[in-house]
Amino acid sequence: MTSSPVLSAPVGEDAGRPEAPPLTLDQFVRVSEWVYRRTGIRFGPNKRYFVDKRVQACVRQHGGNFEAWFTSVRAGACTVSSQRLINELTVNETYFLREDRQFDALVDSVLPRIRTDRRNTGDPASIRILSLPCATGEEPYSIGIELLERWPDIAEVDVEIVGADIDTRVLEQARRGEYGERSLQRVPPAVRSRWFERTGPELFRIKPELRDAIEFSLANICESDAMRSFRDFDVVFCRNLLIYFDELSTRRAIENLFGVLRPGGYLFLGLSESMSRASSILEPVRLAEGIVYRRPRIGSAS
Amino acid sequence: MGLIKSAPDVRPGDDRRRRSRDVQGLVAALGQEDPEVRRRAVLDLTGDPSAIPALLVRYQVEADTAVAESLRTALVASDDLVVARFFSAQLGLDDAALRNSAVLALQLMPKATEELVGELLADPDPRVRTAAVGLATGGTPAAALDRWVSVVAQDQDQNVVAAAVEAAVGSGTECGALIAEAVRRFPGNPYFDFLAATFACAP
Numbered sequence: 104m105t106s107s108p109v110l111s112a113p114v115g116e117d118a119g120r121p122e123a124p125p126l127t128l129d130q131f132v133r134v135s136e137w138v139y140r141r142t143g144i145r146f147g148p149n150k151r152y153f154v155d156k157r158v159q160a161c162v163r164q165h166g167g168n169f170e171a172w173f174t175s176v177r178a179g180a181c182t183v184s185s186q187r188l189i190n191e192l193t194v195n196e197t198y199f200l201r202e203d204r205q206f207d208a209l210v211d212s213v214l215p216r217i218r219t220d221r222r223n224t225g226d227p228a229s230i231r232i233l234s235l236p237c238a239t240g241e242e243p244y245s246i247g248i249e250l251l252e253r254w255p256d257i258a259e260v261d262v263e264i265v266g267a268d269i270d271t272r273v274l275e276q277a278r279r280g281e282y283g284e285r286s287l288q289r290v291p292p293a294v295r296s297r298w299f300e301r302t303g304p305e306l307f308r309i310k311p312e313l314r315d316a317i318e319f320s321l322a323n324i325c326e327s328d329a330m331r332s333f334r335d336f337d338v339v340f341c342r343n344l345l346i347y348f349d350e351l352s353t354r355r356a357i358e359n360l361f362g363v364l365r366p367g368g369y370l371f372l373g374l375s376e377s378m379s380r381a382s383s384i385l386e387p388v389r390l391a392e393g394i395v396y397r398r399p400r401i402g403s404a405s
Numbered sequence: 406m407g408l409i410k411s412a413p414d415v416r417p418g419d420d421r422r423r424r425s426r427d428v429q430g431l432v433a434a435l436g437q438e439d440p441e442v443r444r445r446a447v448l449d450l451t452g453d454p455s456a457i458p459a460l461l462v463r464y465q466v467e468a469d470t471a472v473a474e475s476l477r478t479a480l481v482a483s484d485d486l487v488v489a490r491f492f493s494a495q496l497g498l499d500d501a502a503l504r505n506s507a508v509l510a511l512q513l514m515p516k517a518t519e520e521l522v523g524e525l526l527a528d529p530d531p532r533v534r535t536a537a538v539g540l541a542t543g544g545t546p547a548a549a550l551d552r553w554v555s556v557v558a559q560d561q562d563q564n565v566v567a568a569a570v571e572a573a574v575g576s577g578t579e580c581g582a583l584i585a586e587a588v589r590r591f592p593g594n595p596y597f598d599f600l601a602a603t604f605a606c607a608p
Binding site: 251317318350359361 | 407408409410444445448449451470471474475478481482513
C-alpha cells in the first residue's frame with residue numbers, strides 16, 4: 104500500500120523515440136541524491152539498472168540529453184520533469200482490504216475511542232482519516248467501505264477520508280476509482296455488489312456515492328512545508344512506506360506525521376514496520392488487533 | 406452524517422504561519438510556551454545553517470520530548486561540524502545513555518563526523534576513543550581498516566583495541582593479522598585469545 108520503489112516496466116509512451124545512453128556513475132549518483140532529498144528514498148548501487156531505465160525514459164520524453172533534462176528537474180522550472188521522475192520511480196502495487204486486521208483495529212478499537220473522546224470533550228468536529236501514501240486508492244476506499252459496512256456509528260458522525268500520494272499518476276487512477284479483478288480478490292461478492300459497478304469484462308468502478316466522498320491530494324511526506332496542509336487528522340494510515348527510508352528520512356517523516364495528527368490521534372504503520380528505533384515521539388498503543396501509535400496530548404499549534 | 410468530502414487542504418492559520426516565516430521570528434518562536442509552536446518553528450528552521458546555533462541552544466534546555474526529537478533531527482540533518490562537535494563532547498560523559506545517544510547522532514552525520522574522527526581517536530579519554538572506533542566508517546572501507554589497524558598497533562587501552570578488532574571483524578575484512586597483533590600486545594586478554602582460537606579453527 105505504498106508509493107515505493109518496486110520493479111516494473113517503465114511506461115511505454117516513449118516508443119519510437121531514440122534510446123538515451125545509459126547513465127554514468129556520476130549521473131546516477133546525482134539523480135539518486137536529488138531523489139533522496141525530494142522523497143527520502145535512497146537508491147543504492149544495486150538499484151542502478153532500475154533507476155537507469157526510468158531516467159532514460161524521462162530524458163527521451165523531455166528531449167535533448169541528460170544534462171538538459173536534469174537541469175530542468177533541478178531548477179524546478181519544469182515541475183513536469185521532476186514530477187515525472189518521481190512518478191517513474193514510485194510504482195505502486197496494492198489491493199483492497201490488504202492487511203485487514205488493521206481495518207478491524209480501526210473499526211473495533213480506534214474509532215470507538217475517538218468517539219468516546221469526542222463525547223467527553225463535546226468536540227463536534229468530524230473524524231478525519233488520512234491514507235498516505237494512498238497509491239491507486241485501494242486503501243482509502245477500503246477504509247470507506249469498512250466504515251460504511253461495519254461501523255454502526257457512521258450514521259451519527261461525519262467522517263472525512265483523504266488519500267494522498269507523491270505520485271500524480273496514481274492519484275489520477277485513484278480519483279477514477281476503476282480496478283481490475285486482481286485488486287478486488289479479497290472483497291466479498293456482497294460487498295463488491297454494493298460498492299462497485301462493472302465497467303468491463305474484468306473491470307470494476309467504485310460507485311459514485313463512495314468515490315465522490317473521498318478527497319485525493321498530492322503530498323510528499325518528506326517535505327515539512329508541504330505537509331503543513333495536512334492537519335488535525337484523527338487517524339493516519341502510513342503503511343509500508345518507511346521501510347524504504349533511511350534513518351534520517353524516517354525521522355523526518357515521523358515528525359511530519361506527528362504534525363498531521365491531532366493530539367491523541369492514531370497512526371497505523373505496516374505490519375512489518377516499527378518506530379521503536381527511529382523515534383520516540385509517538386507512543387505505542389497495544390490493541391487486541393495489534394500495535395498502533397498515538398500522538399501524545401500536548402498543546403496545539405497556533 | 407456519514408462520509409463527507411474533506412474541506413480544502415489548507416486549514417485556517419496556514420496563511421498566518423506562512424507570513425511569519427522569517428528566521429528571526431522563528432528563532433524567537435523556539436522560546437514560546439506552546440510546544441507545538443516550538444516544534445513547528447524547528448521544522449521551519451531545518452536546513453537553514455544560520456539557525457544552527459539557536460537550535461543547539463534550545464536543544465540543551467528543551468523539556469518536551471517531541472520538540473527535543475525535532476531539534477535533534479534538525480541538528481543531525483545539518484551534518485554540520487559545529488553540531489558534530491557538540492555531540493562528540495558527550496562521548497566522554499558518565500551517563501551511558503547520553504553517550505549512546507551521541508554516537509547515534511554522529512552516525513547520522515557522516516561528513517562532519519569524518520572530519521572529527523582523527524581528533525577523537527587521539528582523545529585522552531578511552532571512552533571517547535572507543536566510540537570513535539565505531540564512527541571511523543565514513544570514508545572508504547580501506548580507510549576505515551587503516552584506522553583500526555593503527556588503533557590496534559598503537560592504542561594503550563585494551564578496550565579501545567578490542568573495539569577496533571570487533572569493528573574490523575564485523576566489517577568482514579580478513580582480520581587474522583589484526584587479531585594476532587592484539588594478542589601479542591595484550592597477552593592473556595581472554596577476548597583476544599577467544600578470537601584467535603575461533604579464527605584458527607575457521608575453515
